[in-house]
Amino acid sequence: MHQGECLCGKVKFQITQKITDIIMCHCSECRRVQGSAFATNGNVESKNFKFLSGENNLTEFKENNNKSRFFCCSCGAPIMAKLKNNPDYTRVRLGTITTDIDEMIEKHIFTASKANWDTICDNITQHKEW
Numbered sequence: 396m397h398q399g400e401c402l403c404g405k406v407k408f409q410i411t412q413k414i415t416d417i418i419m420c421h422c423s424e425c426r427r428v429q430g431s432a433f434a435t436n437g438n439v440e441s442k443n444f445k446f447l448s449g450e451n452n453l454t455e456f457k458e459n460n461n462k463s464r465f466f467c468c469s470c471g472a473p474i475m476a477k478l479k480n481n482p483d484y485t486r487v488r489l490g491t492i493t494t495d496i497d498e499m500i501e502k503h504i505f506t507a508s509k510a511n512w513d514t515i516c517d518n519i520t521q522h523k524e525w
């Protein structure tokens with residue numbers, strides 16, 4: 396069970412399962428959308444992801460025909476991404492989760508395109524791409 400919220404607190408959500416497939420992605424898209432060295436994202440089943448408030452405060456950014464990113468239109472916090480061809484899963488942004496995360500982080504991906512100032516200092520598996 397997890398809870399999360401955006402920076403301004405208008406968008407609040409809860410997750411009623413363990414988060415799976417947690418990765419740290421260093422690709423240029425994730426860096427730009429997070430404004431950071433990498434994004435830490437994980438999967439939950441969409442049926443286990445429920446908004447407690449502020450769902451209508453989300454803006455959808457259609458990155459392409461399949462992928463949409465959702466962020467708070469007041470504070471800009473990235474909440475989640477969804478794929479049209481895989482609607483049963485929601486990809487959550489772990490930085491917006493306020494409860495402790497004990498789930499294991501599986502890997503770093505797209506390390507070949509990481510920022511030149513980004514130094515990976517842990518022992519988690521690294522993949523140059525996926």
Ligand SMILES: [Zn+2]
Binds near residue numbers: 402403470
């Ligand atoms: Zn907000």
Ligand SMILES: [Zn+2]
Binds near residue numbers: 420422425434
């Ligand atoms: Zn990425």
